[in-house]
């Protein structure tokens with residue numbers, strides 16, 4: 001018997017029966033079963049039967065416009081990117097079968113890190129197998145027991161999990177609230193290690209952080225700053241370096257985290273930094289060391305894509321046009337949106353509840369439009385959202401077409 005648990009504290013277990021470890025999921029199972037019993041199609045198990053382009057796929061046998069992929073710059077079908085992937089597959093094989101610190105560093109891994117260093121103009125770049133692992137690894141390694149992490153309450157799951165893995169003291173503050181962040185930092189014991197974690201774009205509502213003010217506050221308190229630019233890299237900022245670039249504070253950020261699964265158009269994650277001791281992370285960061293590295297074809301596609309994104313200003317301008325038109329059009333139709341003005345390539349449409357959200361999601365799919373349905377606990381303030389993410393490859397005509405789809409579906413479901 002384990003120490004410290006008295007007989008009286010032990011959960012009641014019927015003789016001969018195991019305690020069902022799945023009972024904690026009963027509420028979510030019931031919610032899901034109730035939703036599906038209403039006859040609505042399961043919004044969380046759609047199959048893309050064929051993918052035709054960054055903006056179109058065949059779903060349920062029908063040509064569908066994709067408006068929920070985070071494929072912001074449409075790089076998934078870029079001919080140079082595809083060719084680089086095919087060449088790497090032919091010349092380096094299907095996978096590395098090894099960790100970066102053993103047999104898993106190929107020429108392509110170095111090349112994609114070179115491309116990232118150049119893209120951000122920073123000294124160091126470290127590539128992880130996913131963006132989730134980049135947050136998990138960097139946060140848990142730099143902020144451990146006895147250190148403090150001050151973070152926005154609406155942070156992505158990978159940030160929270162990184163905090164938990166490192167066992168630091170976690171101090172959340174109200175979303176985008178500069179004063180609350182200042183107060184929390186002011187209460188941390190003197191001499192303790194401090195890390196402030198922020199995101200450039202918050203992906204649920206598509207709003208951006210006041211990084212300029214927040215980073216100034218963090219520096220006033222002697223904290224290091226990590227910014228996750230997953231949803232802004234490639235698109236926001238003159239060179240697509242993200243919100244920190246757009247607000248002129250990139251030089252003050254100690255660690256930028258990003259992903260290859262959005263604007264870069266493949267899979268993988270990274271951290272870039274100018275910290276002089278950064279390279280030691282390659283030996284001490286467990287989610288980097290104890291996992292296999294990305295396949296050669298993936299790093300080749302990522303490197304090619306990142307280099308092309310350096311010259312993507314026309315695409316960035318078109319994506320802004322799309323975002324403004326969609327935001328304006330939906331507002332005009334009477335939908336309630338997550339932000340008053342378009343702030344990123346994400347436009348979140350707020351649904352009254354999960355039932356209406358699922359019905360609207362299904363009505364849009366029948367119209368031939370795919371969006372993401374998001375529900376608590378992933379969303380802030382218990383909201384149900386239809387999250388639309390635009391792509392630089394959506395034509396102006398496509399945006400008009402999908403506004404028509406929103407109008408018909410919204411009227412059919414009784415939301416507008």
Ligand SMILES: Cc1ncc(COP(=O)(O)O)c(C=O)c1O
Nearest residue numbers: 130131132156203230259261268
């Ligand atoms: C803010 C943020 N950080 C990190 C990630 C994780 O990225 P990846 O898909 O590469 O694991 C995501 C993905 O949705 C994200 O939204």
